[in-house]
Amino acid sequence: MSELNHLTMAQARDGLAKGEFSSAELTQAHIAALEVSRGLNAFVTETPERAMKAAQESDARRAKDRDEPGSMEGLPIAIKDLFCTEGVLTTASSHILDSFTPPYESTVTANLWRAGAVMLGKTNMDEFAMGSATVTSYYGPTVNPWQRKDDDKPLVPGGSSGGSASAVAARAALGATGTDTGGSIRQPASFCGIVGVKPTYGRCSRWGIVAFASSLDQAGPMTRTVRDGAIMLGAMAGYDPKDSTSADKPTPNFETALEQKVKGLKVGIPEEYNMEGMSRDLLALWDRGKEWLTAAGTEMVPVSLPHTKYALPTYYIVAPAEASSNLARYDGVRYGFRAEGETLQEMYENTRGEGFGAEVRRRVLIGTYVLSAGYYDAYYLKAQKLRALISEDFREAFEKVDVLLTPTAPSPAFAIGEKMDDPIAMYLNDVFTVPASLAGLPAISLPAGLSSDGLPLGLQLIARPFDEETMFCTARTVEEAANFDVEPALMVGA
Amino acid sequence: MSLDKSTVVQIATLARIRVPEEELEGLASEMDKIIGWVEQLDEVNTDAVSPMASVVDVKLIWRPDEVTDGDCCERILANAPKKSQGFFAVPKVIE
Numbered sequence: 001m002s003e004l005n006h007l008t009m010a011q012a013r014d015g016l017a018k019g020e021f022s023s024a025e026l027t028q029a030h031i032a033a034l035e036v037s038r039g040l041n042a043f044v045t046e047t048p049e050r051a052m053k054a055a056q057e058s059d060a061r062r063a064k065d066r067d068e069p070g071s072m073e074g075l076p077i078a079i080k081d082l083f084c085t086e087g088v089l090t091t092a093s094s095h096i097l098d099s100f101t102p103p104y105e106s107t108v109t110a111n112l113w114r115a116g117a118v119m120l121g122k123t124n125m126d127e128f129a130m131g132s133a134t135v136t137s138y139y140g141p142t143v144n145p146w147q148r149k150d151d152d153k154p155l156v157p158g159g160s161s162g163g164s165a166s167a168v169a170a171r172a173a174l175g176a177t178g179t180d181t182g183g184s185i186r187q188p189a190s191f192c193g194i195v196g197v198k199p200t201y202g203r204c205s206r207w208g209i210v211a212f213a214s215s216l217d218q219a220g221p222m223t224r225t226v227r228d229g230a231i232m233l234g235a236m237a238g239y240d241p242k243d244s245t246s247a248d249k250p251t252p253n254f255e256t257a258l259e260q261k262v263k264g265l266k267v268g269i270p271e272e273y274n275m276e277g278m279s280r281d282l283l284a285l286w287d288r289g290k291e292w293l294t295a296a297g298t299e300m301v302p303v304s305l306p307h308t309k310y311a312l313p314t315y316y317i318v319a320p321a322e323a324s325s326n327l328a329r330y331d332g333v334r335y336g337f338r339a340e341g342e343t344l345q346e347m348y349e350n351t352r353g354e355g356f357g358a359e360v361r362r363r364v365l366i367g368t369y370v371l372s373a374g375y376y377d378a379y380y381l382k383a384q385k386l387r388a389l390i391s392e393d394f395r396e397a398f399e400k401v402d403v404l405l406t407p408t409a410p411s412p413a414f415a416i417g418e419k420m421d422d423p424i425a426m427y428l429n430d431v432f433t434v435p436a437s438l439a440g441l442p443a444i445s446l447p448a449g450l451s452s453d454g455l456p457l458g459l460q461l462i463a464r465p466f467d468e469e470t471m472f473c474t475a476r477t478v479e480e481a482a483n484f485d486v487e488p489a490l491m492v493g494a
Numbered sequence: 495m496s497l498d499k500s501t502v503v504q505i506a507t508l509a510r511i512r513v514p515e516e517e518l519e520g521l522a523s524e525m526d527k528i529i530g531w532v533e534q535l536d537e538v539n540t541d542a543v544s545p546m547a548s549v550v551d552v553k554l555i556w557r558p559d560e561v562t563d564g565d566c567c568e569r570i571l572a573n574a575p576k577k578s579q580g581f582f583a584v585p586k587v588i589e
Contacts, residue, residue, distance in 0.1 A: 103569040202550045215549065244554055313532040324509060331510070333582050335573035344585050345510070353512030361511055362521070365502070366528055368509040382535050384545030389538070391546060423524060424531055440549030465550060 003493055004029035005171045009075055009228035012174055016062070016074050023062070023074025027055035027118050030076045033492040034120055034172040040143045040490065042157075042167040044081045045089050046121040051076060054118040061116070070116030072235045078167045078176035081122040082129055083109050083219070084208040088119075092210045093137035094127045096330045096355030098337040106208025107240045108177065108219045115235035120173055123163030127357045128327065129184055129212045132429035134162025135416060136359045144192055144413050145170040145490035149454035152489075155413040158188030158429070164222045165192040171492045175223040175232050179209060181216045182315050183409075183433025186445035189222055190408035190458030193447040193488060195475075196222045197229045198433075200466045201440030202247035204233075205240030213322035214245075216315075216437050226446060226475045230254035233468070249466060257469035258476045263297030265474065268401030272308035273432060275410070282407050282457060285449045289405050289459045292481035293474070301401050305393040310386050311435040312427060317370050317383035318438070323360075324367025330355060362423065391439040398464045403474050406432050408445040408458035432460060442468045444475045448482040456486070497526040 004026050007015065015021055031048045058074035084090050084102035091097045105113075113119070126136040133156035134142040144157040145166055157166040161178030165188035168176050178185035180198035189196025197220040204219040211217060221232035234254045240246040269290065274283075290300050332338035332351030339354045341347035356364065370379035397404065410431055419425045436443040442465070445458040459478060463471035502522045506513045513521060567580055576583040 100573055103566075103572060200550065202552055241555075241557070245548070245550070245552055247550060247552060248555070307538070310535055310538060313535055316528065317532050317535075328510075332575060333584055334570075336575070338575035341585060344587050347585050348510040349507075349512040352510050353514075356511065361513070362524060362528075364509050364511065365505050365521070366525060368505050369497070369501075369525070369529070372505065372508060379532070381545050382540060383532075384547075385540035385543040386535055386538060388543050388546040389540070391549065423528060438549075 023055040073116030078173040107205035126160035129160040134159040145488035158191030160184040183430035191413040193456030213319040260473040268303040320367035412455035
């Protein structure tokens with residue numbers, strides 16, 4: 001049984017159901033792929049023994065009760081190192097969480113294990129999910145399995161969920177969890193040629209996920225097909241009384257939603273997303289997306305989201321402010337790294353000075369500044385007002401249309417080391433993903449074509465709150481038309 | 495306003511982050527640039543806008559105020575960098 005790691009999640013699920021192979025064989029194939037792909041640095045921690053044990057248990061469950069398997073029974077996946085996993089190192093790719101082994105399991109991962117999924121390991125990311133390239137990790141950068149035509153310079157996988165994206169694109173995992181605060185699932189999915197879903201804020205519980213900006217953070221799946229994203233989100237989502245912002249709504253069957261008809265849907269094209277300096281490749285791809293959806297019987301409707309240009313600066317007040325408050329807990333007392341000091345204050349300052357990397361330090365300081373006495377109204381309150389206006393823009397647009405079609409990221413993957421000197425240039429990566437985050441809307445990125453230098457480009461679909469079903473069926477239509485079947489250079493078994 | 499070195503020192507103290515002297519200048523200029531960039535929000539008149547408190551329409555639910563766990567001192571202390579007699583240990587705060 002070779003090439004088991006090239007199956008999609010749905011194919012693997014069906015193969016297991018038919019008894020064509022066991023979860024142990026499927027998991028073994030992925031462990032082997034993961035070992036071969038170590039050069040990508042996609043994982044912080046590998047858990048092969050745990051994976052094999054879980055796979056054997058899954059096979060035993062299936063043998064006993066073949067009729068009612070969990071929705072992800074026996075499927076090996078990777079987990080972003082931001083999810084607390086009981087008894088398994090959880091670092092958020094930060095020095096300050098050195099050797100932190102959670103005594104509890106996050107709700108989302110607990111849901112996945114209950115559905116039968118198997119954990120291969122914990123994936124690398126930007127430190128505390130702050131970044132768009134997975135270059136701020138304490139454990140070093142992750143490499144994108146894609147390379148430019150005629151150029152083998154290592155490229156970034158995007159971020160912050162770059163390890164997850166790289167592992168899935170390299171065929172070292174059937175799928176992986178990500179988290180998205182301003183684009184951290186969708187942008188790396190676009191850079192690595194895979195599918196990334198950020199569900200509606202409140203769809204997945206945040207309990208047990210290391211907090212970055214609590215009013216924005218959402219967990220979601222990263223997979224190679226839209227169907228796989230629907231399967232995996234179904235297993236991750238659900239109400240959780242332990243997260244007060246978790247939505248008490250039933251989880252729809254997202255996979256069934258893929259079959260919904262898109263004919264007659266109105267697809268909004270936000271004019272403000274046509275930005276200066278966008279590449280011709282990207283504009284052409286966006287146009288192809290419109291053509292594909294028109295051919296499927298939907299109607300293109302121009303819409304305006306007038307406050308789009310203020311989304312990024314709004315985000316860079318709100319997110320650091322919440323981060324400065326959330327990251328106050330890392331004080332060297334209860335868990336993680338401690339640097340000694342003569343006094344308690346000195347111990348705090350040394351611990352946080354040495355424990356946080358440059359980008360995290362910068363954001364905590366910005367957040368502290370905008371929340372500090374005398375500046376709160378000028379910055380934080382102002383940003384929360386802009387956020388209301390941005391959200392209102394979407395609400396008005398969704399009175400006229402059912403779903404929005406936009407590019408996911410302004411460029412394809414760039415080389416490791418680029419955009420490092422200018423924080424704002426790095427922040428611009430999220431220009432198309434941040435607005436939906438600020439409004440809490442569900443959004444998906446899927447690979448739709450290649451840039452002129454041979455790198456994947458993604459298209460994004462944004463839907464109304466809690467209408468992932470329309471998002472999924474529209475994405476499925478785009479996926480079918482795009483027929484994206486190019487594979488990355490550094491794929492395992494290429 | 496411009497964000498200078500002494501402001502960075504003050505914020506870093508509030509945030510309890512030690513910043514080496516030689517990094518203050520660079521950090522001040524980076525932060526000044528970021529703050530200058532976010533100040534473009536001032537272009538928008540928001541006098542009549544209420545600040546957003548929550549993105550989704552979720553009503554916070556009540557639950558009984560009761561103890562649901564406990565008796566797990568060892569698990570809580572398991573990750574502590576320093577502990578002593580069932581407590582987290584820190585440098586002396588009272589002489």
